[in-house]
Amino acid sequence: MNRAALFDVDGTLADTNHLHVVCWWEALRQAGHDVAMHDIHRAIGLPGEDLLAHLLGDDRDTSEDDGLSAAHTTLYGTYFDRLPPLASAAGLLRELDRRGWRVVLVTSARGDELDALRRAVDADDAITATASSDDVDKGKPAPDPVRHALDLADAPARGAVLVGDTVWDMQAGSRADVACVGLLCGGIPRRDLEGAGARAVYRHPADLLAHLDTSPFAGHTA
Structure with a gap:
């Protein structure tokens, strides 16, 4: 799977x-x-x-x-030429790719904006696909973008984890029956992310990377 x-x-x-x-x-x-x-x-x-x-x-x-x-x-x-990546964002994606996960971006960004974000994150070698708002009729918090991303990864919801920083991410993932992980680096409080469906909350990508073995990612096996 x-x-x-x-x-x-x-x-x-x-x-x-x-x-x-x-x-x-x-x-x-x-x-x-x-x-x-x-x-x-x-x-x-x-x-x-x-x-x-x-x-x-x-x-x-x-x-x-x-x-x-x-x-x-x-x-x-x-700002396209100087969008700041969060620390360890690329390292997190690469480590998940190394462990056999299919990494898919699920974003409302499109076109030149999406290209600029991918350049900033600088981990295209670890990214399997991207599901943008252009690909579906309804964006987050509807489950459509998440389900489309699952199709791109050829993976079932029970074998997936969604990482996001907003209540819209958590609601979209929960409605698609995907395990959700919240990050605080977007500025949304922990209680709001948990109330919207986050099973675990970390400060930022580096924090999640450091705790990957005890995170919801550890609950899914190949």
Whole structure:
């Protein structure tokens, strides 16, 4: 049975959540929307349209959505050449690959943004595939991206672990019947990650790597 190690990227493997917060805040500000950065932070990890619905409401003027997303993309793009990976992110992916796990990225990023994130993490040799928001009709917290990632890894849910930093990651993994591991490096509190389905919570990739043998990854055998 194949084993799938599924990873969110923003806030999980790359220290980018707060860059997204600032870029969404500026994009919204330019369009006349006063949204607190704290609220934006809690929405990071949702696909763009869902993030805007979460922040502005379903009754918003949706004709603004494309412009707001484009403004965020333009602002965020100024960081593409210096996105910071989290310590030991690449080492964690490589160690799981060495142990026989099929590593698949599960992310709302796409196109040039996804390319920039992969360059930052710098572990393509350990990555089997990537499931982006372009591949499914519904993004996290729907289970669709996780199920698509399982298909790419040719692995069942019972042989998979999802690592993420947001409640949306934990909810998506739980709805797909995958074991979930939360990381605190994205800025979301432990209790929120556990409440959304995390079986274990670690500080960051280096912490998970150091405790791999006692983590949910140790509960799955080949």
